[in-house]
Amino acid sequence: MSDQIIVTVSGIDKIGIVASVTSVLAKYEVNIEDIKQTLMQGHFVMFMLCDIAKSKYSFKEIKEALVNTGENLGMEIWVQKKEIFDNMHKI
Numbered sequence: 837m838s839d840q841i842i843v844t845v846s847g848i849d850k851i852g853i854v855a856s857v858t859s860v861l862a863k864y865e866v867n868i869e870d871i872k873q874t875l876m877q878g879h880f881v882m883f884m885l886c887d888i889a890k891s892k893y894s895f896k897e898i899k900e901a902l903v904n905t906g907e908n909l910g911m912e913i914w915v916q917k918k919e920i921f922d923n924m925h926k927i
Contacts, residue, residue, distance in 0.1 A: 838917065838918050838919045839887055839888050839889035840869070840885060840886065840887055840888075840917070840918035840919075841866075841885075841888055841895065841898070841915055841916065841917055842884070842885060842886075842914075842915070842916050842917075842918055843857070843861075843882075843883070843884040843886055843902060843913065843914070843915050844881075844882070844884075844912075844913065844915075844916075845857055845880070845881070845882040845883075845884075845906065845911055845912070845913050846879070846880070846881050846882075846911065846912045846913075847879070847880060847906075847909070847910060847911035847912055848878060848879065848880065848910070849875055849878050849879065849880040850880075850909070850910075852909075853880055853882070853909060853911065854873070854882065856905055856908075856909055857884075857902065857905060857913070860901050860902055860905050861884075861886060861902075863901075864888075864891055864893045864897070864898045864901060865890055865891040865892060865893065866886045866887070866888050866891055866898060867886060867887040867888075867889075867890065868884055868885075868886050869885045869886060869887055870884065870885040871883070871884045872884075880911075885918065895915075898915065899915040902915050903915065
């Protein structure tokens with residue numbers, strides 16, 4: 837079973853989005869392996885590939901912390917296990 841997760845952040849751009857999300861990941865001992873972000877007409881979108889193998893926290897705890905952070909920011913944050921994400925996007 838893979839310890840990789842996909843984190844997607846979406847919403848109206850504002851200061852502090854990346855700092856808030858990455859602070860939660862650091863607190864929960866999650867390693868960011870790849871990150872992509874873009875801004876489209878004021879709409880911020882960020883995708884992160886992360887590894888939770890060395891975290892002492894469960895996937896559920898990490899996901900809840902990120903979703904709560906999204907709510908506090910007024911953003912949508914989705915967290916999925918990479919293997920599920922990959923299976924959903926197979927043709």
